[in-house]
Amino acid sequence: MLPRPTVCIQGLGFVGAAMAAAVAGAEDAGRRRFEVIGVDLDTPEGRRRAAAIDRGQFPFHCPDDKLQAAIAGAHAAGNLRGTTDEAVYEQADIVVVDVPLDVTDTDDAGPACDFTGFEAAIRTLGRRLRPGALVMVETTVPPGTCAQLAAPILAAELDARGLPPDGVLLAHSYERVMPGPGYFDSIVNFWRVYAGHTDEAADRCADFLSQVVNVADYPLRRLQSTTASETAKVLENSYRAVNIAFIEEWGRLAEASGVDLFQVIAAVRDRPTHDNIRQPGFGVGGYCLPKDPLFPAVAARAFLAGQPLSFPFSAAAVETNRRMPIANLDRLEALFGPLAGRTLLLLGVAYRPEVDDTRSAPAEAFVREAARRGATIRCHDPYVRHWQELAMDIPDGLPDPQDVDGVVLAVGHRMYRDLDVAAWLGGARPFVYDCDNVLGDDMRARLRSLGMVVESTGRGRGL
Numbered sequence: 001m002l003p004r005p006t007v008c009i010q011g012l013g014f015v016g017a018a019m020a021a022a023v024a025g026a027e028d029a030g031r032r033r034f035e036v037i038g039v040d041l042d043t044p045e046g047r048r049r050a051a052a053i054d055r056g057q058f059p060f061h062c063p064d065d066k067l068q069a070a071i072a073g074a075h076a077a078g079n080l081r082g083t084t085d086e087a088v089y090e091q092a093d094i095v096v097v098d099v100p101l102d103v104t105d106t107d108d109a110g111p112a113c114d115f116t117g118f119e120a121a122i123r124t125l126g127r128r129l130r131p132g133a134l135v136m137v138e139t140t141v142p143p144g145t146c147a148q149l150a151a152p153i154l155a156a157e158l159d160a161r162g163l164p165p166d167g168v169l170l171a172h173s174y175e176r177v178m179p180g181p182g183y184f185d186s187i188v189n190f191w192r193v194y195a196g197h198t199d200e201a202a203d204r205c206a207d208f209l210s211q212v213v214n215v216a217d218y219p220l221r222r223l224q225s226t227t228a229s230e231t232a233k234v235l236e237n238s239y240r241a242v243n244i245a246f247i248e249e250w251g252r253l254a255e256a257s258g259v260d261l262f263q264v265i266a267a268v269r270d271r272p273t274h275d276n277i278r279q280p281g282f283g284v285g286g287y288c289l290p291k292d293p294l295f296p297a298v299a300a301r302a303f304l305a306g307q308p309l310s311f312p313f314s315a316a317a318v319e320t321n322r323r324m325p326i327a328n329l330d331r332l333e334a335l336f337g338p339l340a341g342r343t344l345l346l347l348g349v350a351y352r353p354e355v356d357d358t359r360s361a362p363a364e365a366f367v368r369e370a371a372r373r374g375a376t377i378r379c380h381d382p383y384v385r386h387w388q389e390l391a392m393d394i395p396d397g398l399p400d401p402q403d404v405d406g407v408v409l410a411v412g413h414r415m416y417r418d419l420d421v422a423a424w425l426g427g428a429r430p431f432v433y434d435c436d437n438v439l440g441d442d443m444r445a446r447l448r449s450l451g452m453v454v455e456s457t458g459r460g461r462g463l
């Protein structure tokens with residue numbers, strides 16, 4: 001029997017760790033298709049992630065049974081391991097690049113990326129890979145990065161080894177992975193876009209993806225160039241960020257004019273052309289939406305110097321979304337009075353429901369600003385025991401609400417949606433501010449009938 005091709009996943013974050021499980025789970029007539037090696041940096045966190053994968057465990061909180069089962073199954077089958085030893089790239093037939101790339105700076109010339117880490121990752125591959133290997137970049141990058149940065153680095157490293165500069169194939173195919181209950185399916189049972197730096201690279205990429213993704217139900221879509229594929233990813237996320245930011249001003253209008261914007265949006269969504277319109281909320285966070293809409297401007301600066309390009313909608317969306325938790329705090333003070341000397345209980349610190357990811361979470365800006373205004377903040381989240389960004393330990397169970405002045409519902413975790421808030425509050429009578437449409441109509445009415453003041457983001461007073 002032929003040996004299985006070896007796939008290395010470079011970077012074991014929220015994307016790479018899940019991708020490792022998906023690739024290791026791919027089967028052909030009951031036989032696993034690939035040997036999979038997850039590779040991370042030799043840092044404390046990199047070692048932790050690689051060791052978890054090596055034990056057959058997902059390195060983060062994982063509410064998706066399918067993903068847990070895939071990773072445990074691959075461990076049992078022996079085709080998935082984790083390491084920080086980059087020498088394993090020498091065995092690789094395919095490398096999937098899942099390293100981060102951040103917007104690091106904004107000055108008068110606009111946003112910029114520090115490409116150093118990304119370049120180092122690609123350089124490592126150029127130094128180690130065999131000719132004929134495929135590099136598939138999944139990292140979200142400014143359009144033009146594969147063609148203008150990654151390809152020249154690979155060519156230079158191969159050349160330095162006396163190998164043909166085009167010996168390693170380069171492709172781009174982005175993830176639409178969605179951490180949460182449908183984590184695994186968001187990789188395997190979902191549409192994919194891809195493109196190659198050359199036709200041969202595109203063909204190899206399609207062949208690989210066809211063995212991992214359910215292409216019978218979710219056919220692949222090929223674009224003309226890696227720059228086009230990179231553009232598609234950045235456009236998707238920018239569209240979503242702009243859509244969310246756009247609704248913010250309508251939420252404020254509804255609040256001021258005594259309208260329930262959730263009812264308005266339900267009506268608007270009846271129209272099929274408008275069914276993905278967003279709704280008011282607490283804020284925007286996570287690793288992608290706060291930075292990805294800035295990537296077109298980064299690309300213009302890095303790769304298209306001299307072209308008169310500007311991206312006012314994307315820039316405004318990023319800024320509006322960044323300010324959203326502060327706007328919620330301002331309204332909270334307008335409704336319930338100044339915060340100085342009062343205690344708030346914040347329910348939900350992760351950036352979205354059913355995840356433990358606190359990167360760029362809107363709760364961070366909210367807590368910092370509330371503390372600056374003199375409030376004491378207690379926090380709870382069913383998935384976060386230690387909030388790294390604020391160096392805060394978070395209790396496991398719901399805190400006692402008896403001595404808090406206000407409860408802020410920030411994230412619609414299932415636990416909070418299912419909670420009998422009236423029973424939990426017992427005899428306590430804090431004000432309740434629902435920033436993520438967590439409470440249903442009945443619960444809002446019940447709390448009010450018990451004498452509590454309940455208000456919501458996106459709804460006029462008392463609605």
Ligand SMILES: NC(=O)c1ccc[n+]([C@@H]2O[C@H](COP(=O)([O-])OP(=O)(O)OC[C@H]3O[C@@H](n4cnc5c(N)ncnc54)[C@H](O)[C@@H]3O)[C@@H](O)[C@H]2O)c1
Nearest residue numbers: 010011012013014015016039040041099100121139140175
């Ligand atoms: N998180 C999401 O939901 C999501 C969804 C779609 C796309 N993306 C994109 O996927 C990419 C990765 O995101 P993430 O959330 O997994 O990031 P992450 O920061 O959680 O993980 C990245 C990992 O790469 C490792 N790494 C960095 N340089 C490396 C190197 N040279 N070799 C090996 N490992 C290296 C880091 O140590 C880290 O563990 C980003 O471009 C992101 O924008 C993320």
